[in-house]
Amino acid sequence: MIFRGFVRGQRVGDLLIAIVDDDESARDATVDLVKALGFAAAEFDSAATLLGSEDLHKMDCLITDVRMPGMGGFELHRELAASGFTIPTILMTAYPEDRIRPQALGEGIKCYIAKPLEADELLSCILSAVDHSEGPVGKGSQGR
Amino acid sequence: MIEAQGQHPFLLSTALPNRSQRRLAVGIVAALMAAMLLSAPFARLDLPGTEILIPAYAAAALLIELLTSALLFALFSIDRSRAILILATGYLLSGLLTIPWALSFPGVFTTLGLEPNLQTTAGIAAARRLGFALSILAFTLMKDKKNWDQSWKSSGHAIVGWIALVATLTSVLTLALVLRAENLPAFMLNTREVAPLWHVVPAASVGIYLTSLAVLWTRLRSTLDLWLMVVLGTLLIEILLISYLGGATRLSVGWWAGRLFGLASASVVLLVLLSETTALHAQLVRSIRSERLARESRLTAMEALSASIAHEINQPLASMVTNASAGLRWLDNDVPRVGEARSALERVVRDGHRARDVVNGIRNLFGTDTRERVPIDLNRLIEGVLLRAEEETRLRRVSIQTHLEGALPVTVNPMQMEQVILNLIANAVDALSSVTDRPRIIKVRSRSGEGEVLVTVEDNGLGIASDLRHRIFDPFFSTKPEGMGMGLMFSRSIIEDHGGRLWVADNIPHGAVFHLTLPCNAVSDIRR
Numbered sequence: 088m089i090f091r092g093f094v095r096g097q098r099v100g101d102l103l104i105a106i107v108d109d110d111e112s113a114r115d116a117t118v119d120l121v122k123a124l125g126f127a128a129a130e131f132d133s134a135a136t137l138l139g140s141e142d143l144h145k146m147d148c149l150i151t152d153v154r155m156p157g158m159g160g161f162e163l164h165r166e167l168a169a170s171g172f173t174i175p176t177i178l179m180t181a182y183p184e185d186r187i188r189p190q191a192l193g194e195g196i197k198c199y200i201a202k203p204l205e206a207d208e209l210l211s212c213i214l215s216a217v218d219h220s221e222g223p224v225g226k227g228s229q230g231r
Numbered sequence: 232m233i234e235a236q237g238q239h240p241f242l243l244s245t246a247l248p249n250r251s252q253r254r255l256a257v258g259i260v261a262a263l264m265a266a267m268l269l270s271a272p273f274a275r276l277d278l279p280g281t282e283i284l285i286p287a288y289a290a291a292a293l294l295i296e297l298l299t300s301a302l303l304f305a306l307f308s309i310d311r312s313r314a315i316l317i318l319a320t321g322y323l324l325s326g327l328l329t330i331p332w333a334l335s336f337p338g339v340f341t342t343l344g345l346e347p348n349l350q351t352t353a354g355i356a357a358a359r360r361l362g363f364a365l366s367i368l369a370f371t372l373m374k375d376k377k378n379w380d381q382s383w384k385s386s387g388h389a390i391v392g393w394i395a396l397v398a399t400l401t402s403v404l405t406l407a408l409v410l411r412a413e414n415l416p417a418f419m420l421n422t423r424e425v426a427p428l429w430h431v432v433p434a435a436s437v438g439i440y441l442t443s444l445a446v447l448w449t450r451l452r453s454t455l456d457l458w459l460m461v462v463l464g465t466l467l468i469e470i471l472l473i474s475y476l477g478g479a480t481r482l483s484v485g486w487w488a489g490r491l492f493g494l495a496s497a498s499v500v501l502l503v504l505l506s507e508t509t510a511l512h513a514q515l516v517r518s519i520r521s522e523r524l525a526r527e528s529r530l531t532a533m534e535a536l537s538a539s540i541a542h543e544i545n546q547p548l549a550s551m552v553t554n555a556s557a558g559l560r561w562l563d564n565d566v567p568r569v570g571e572a573r574s575a576l577e578r579v580v581r582d583g584h585r586a587r588d589v590v591n592g593i594r595n596l597f598g599t600d601t602r603e604r605v606p607i608d609l610n611r612l613i614e615g616v617l618l619r620a621e622e623e624t625r626l627r628r629v630s631i632q633t634h635l636e637g638a639l640p641v642t643v644n645p646m647q648m649e650q651v652i653l654n655l656i657a658n659a660v661d662a663l664s665s666v667t668d669r670p671r672i673i674k675v676r677s678r679s680g681e682g683e684v685l686v687t688v689e690d691n692g693l694g695i696a697s698d699l700r701h702r703i704f705d706p707f708f709s710t711k712p713e714g715m716g717m718g719l720m721f722s723r724s725i726i727e728d729h730g731g732r733l734w735v736a737d738n739i740p741h742g743a744v745f746h747l748t749l750p751c752n753a754v755s756d757i758r759r
Binding site: 110112113115116117119120122123124181202203204205206 | 542545546547548549550551552553554556557558559560561568571574575578581582585
């Protein structure tokens with residue numbers, strides 16, 4: 088079952104999802120799953136690569152690994168929030184902890200999900216993330 | 232038997248004497264000989280009236296011999312050797328007999344109205360001297376035999392039994408010697424001088440002492456043996472002074488000198504035994520502590536290693552699941568996207584290979600080729616494992632009974648199979664640690680059946696609760712507070728890898744019994 092339709096007036100195929108993961112095979116898999124779910128995806132091998140990207144402002148949603156060398160997922164989210172880019176963020180981790188979840192959601196993270204990623208769970212996470220976001224979804228749609 | 236000697240380095244009966252101990256022993260004997268030579272010219276001098284010192288001497292001798300016997304009984308409770316038990320009994324008998332000996336000594340307790348027959352004291356002295364000499368001889372002849380006493384429920388019962396026996400024997404002997412004194416052979420002419428018959432006793436004693444000394448000299452194995460040689464040397468000097476140099480006359484200088492030298496030497500030996508026991512105990516505590524530390528750090532290293540292995544395997548597994556989900560999504564499209572699904576599947580294959588590489592890497596890390604199999608006799612392997620476990624089982628007061636039938640030819644990886652057997656034994660020993668009301672027994676049996684061999688390891692511990700039985704082979708499941716929960720899982724996977732089975736059943740009336748089967752080969756395959 089593929090989601091077909093529009094989110095806040097925008098076609099899902101036009102939604103650009105940033106995927107940040109230092110592990111190449113995990114990143115490839117996530118990118119492909121996101122594409123299979125009908126979104127466009129851009130991949131980054133570290134938080135720094137994303138922050139340095141010219142396309143940063145085009146991202147409608149961010150899916151990032153929690154544990155990465157250098158800057159982790161949490162720090163990336165805080166860094167973005169501090170610099171004014173409120174990209175709706177989904178954290179994924181192979182080591183989910185129940186006591187971290189409320190803390191993450193409290194900081195404005197949209198979803199805190201466990202690896203391996205479940206297709207339906209990821210889809211509903213992305214959809215709710217971009218739907219409730221007041222950030223780039225509306226603005227970005229005018230440009231494309 | 233180098234291995235056997237290396238075991239139990241913490242017991243007097245098994246620790247090898249070192250150079251300084253030997254030097255001290257020689258020193259004590261030399262000092263005694265010098266003292267004997269010094270007192271020899273005056274040996275026949277009479278010291279009348281010195282009877283009043285007898286109670287003091289007897290009390291000291293009693294105390295020293297009781298303490299020595301207590302030390303030896305304690306040693307027996309760990310060592311479980313019958314030879315030690317006999318020696319402890321000899322000391323106890325000798326100690327207890329000093330009581331009636333002093334009480335009946337002519338002219339000592341007259342104020343209490345004790346005036347027994349002239350022969351009674353001599354009879355007691357003969358029983359004491361010969362009984363003790365025989366116990367030492369018995370020890371020297373039995374000490375190297377592996378006759379662990381397993382007939383008793385516990386060493387405590389054995390000790391209480393023997394003490395009761397010796398106490399009864401002492402009382403009966405004393406009563407008989409007092410009441411039937413007139414039937415006794417004439418050991419004494421008067422209260423001071425011995426009759427010719429008495430000379431049999433010191434002569435027989437000297438004979439037994441020399442025999443024991445000769446045996447100990449040729450089979451000097453332990454610290455205890457060394458100090459027993461000193462004891463025998465002392466006894467020889469004592470009896471030379473009393474019965475020969477002192478003219479066998481009571482209360483002569485020689486008579487007293489022999490006794491006092493004997494007492495001094497016995498105290499030194501007791502002190503040395505005590506201090507060595509304490510030193511060995513301290514050494515044991517240290518080694519247990521370092522062993523525990525080593526185990527803890529090993530566990531920490533294991534945990535770290537397990538965590539990193541888990542991470543390394545988890546990564547490709549997670550990617551495989553995600554890729555497979557993506558592949559399914561591509562196929563679920565209105566127009567199935569076969570090309571995308573195909574590349575998702577290719578990534579699944581790639582990740583699968585990555586996981587395999589991690590596993591192979593771990594296998595190489597441990598260096599051994601677990602696939603290597605050699606034909607062996609399983610019973611020899613079991614015996615080897617039991618020999619290695621012997622120290623642990625004896626210290627934990629577990630007796631192992633084996634019924635290993637003939638030769639059991641199997642083709643196995645010997646190192647893995649040793650691990651399995653050792654693991655089953657170690658589990659059985661642990662299962663017995665809380666058992667106090669019955670002897671702790673592990674029975675290891677083996678036999679060959681139709682095309683397979685069967686090994687069973689049974690304990691009479693508390694058994695395994697039925698609701699836990701199906702879980703004990705699960706990874707990370709343990710009933711022990713410090714258990715990793717890996718032993719039985721590894722054991723079962725090793726056995727199944729060898730084409731066998733491993734399962735558990737209840738032991739009747741107590742405990743659990745593990746069954747292990749392996750495919751059997753023809754007898755001719757055993758590599759000699």
